[in-house]
Amino acid sequence: MSDTDTQLFASSLAAIDVPLTRTDTAGFASTIDSLVTEPAVGVPLHLEGVSLDDTVVxxxxxxxxxxxxxxxxxxxxxxxxxxxxxxxxxxxAGTEPVSLYPPTHLAVVRESDILPDVASATASVGERFAAGGSAVFATGVSSTGDMGALVEGVHGPKHVEVVVLTDQ
Structure with missing residues (x-):
């Protein structure tokens, strides 16, 4: 991860109309509370220094x-x-269904976990896949063109927002 990767990530999200908010660990809980629409459900984040315990989630x-x-x-x-x-x-823990079922998905990513490209990402999840695990690669809101015109929110969230947890 580099500042260039973070800037490119922000630019790529803007191009697909996905808002990005940056916060540090001290402001994490208040940032989450300001972004969610209740009721909100979540899973353990597995990100050092933050949890959903002190939020409305x-x-x-x-x-x-x-x-x-x-x-x-x-x-x-x-x-x-x-x-x-x-x-x-x-x-x-239910990460995949929590990201798919509610109308809005609020995704939290540590800044150091922003990778430059698909090749870097597939290399990083290779061990997980080899051990029988899986992951979903999701870009923006759910959409399909199977029915003719592009339809959004058919099989996943209608809105996606990203919180980047800055590295300390």
Whole structure:
């Protein structure tokens, strides 16, 4: 990760109408609370120095919380700068469904986990895949052209926002 990767990531997100907010660990909880629409559901972020414990986000996800949630909050393993892509882990905590079911996905990524390109990202998840794990590469809101005109929000979030947790 470099400042150039972070700038390219911000530019790529802007090109697909995905807002980006930067925060540090001290401002994390208030930043999350200011961005979510309640009710909000989340999963453990696995990002050192932050958690959802001091926010309005409810954890762990349950079927009822997923049905009712307006916002799903997850950490993402990596982000790909050149496309504004989020690498969302499939795990037992429910990260993938929390990123897909609520109308808004609020993704949290550590600045040092922003990679320049797809080749860097696939190299970084290679061990996970070899061990039988999986991840979703998601760029922007859910959309499909299968029905003729482009339709958004059919099989995933209608809105995506990203919080970049600055490195200390």
């Amino acid at each position: 409810q954890t762990p996800p349950t079927p009822r919380l997923l049905r009712e949630a307006e916002t799903g909050v997850t950490g993402v393993g990596h982000a790909i700068a050149e496309h504004g892509t989020l690498v969302i882990d499939s795990d037992d």
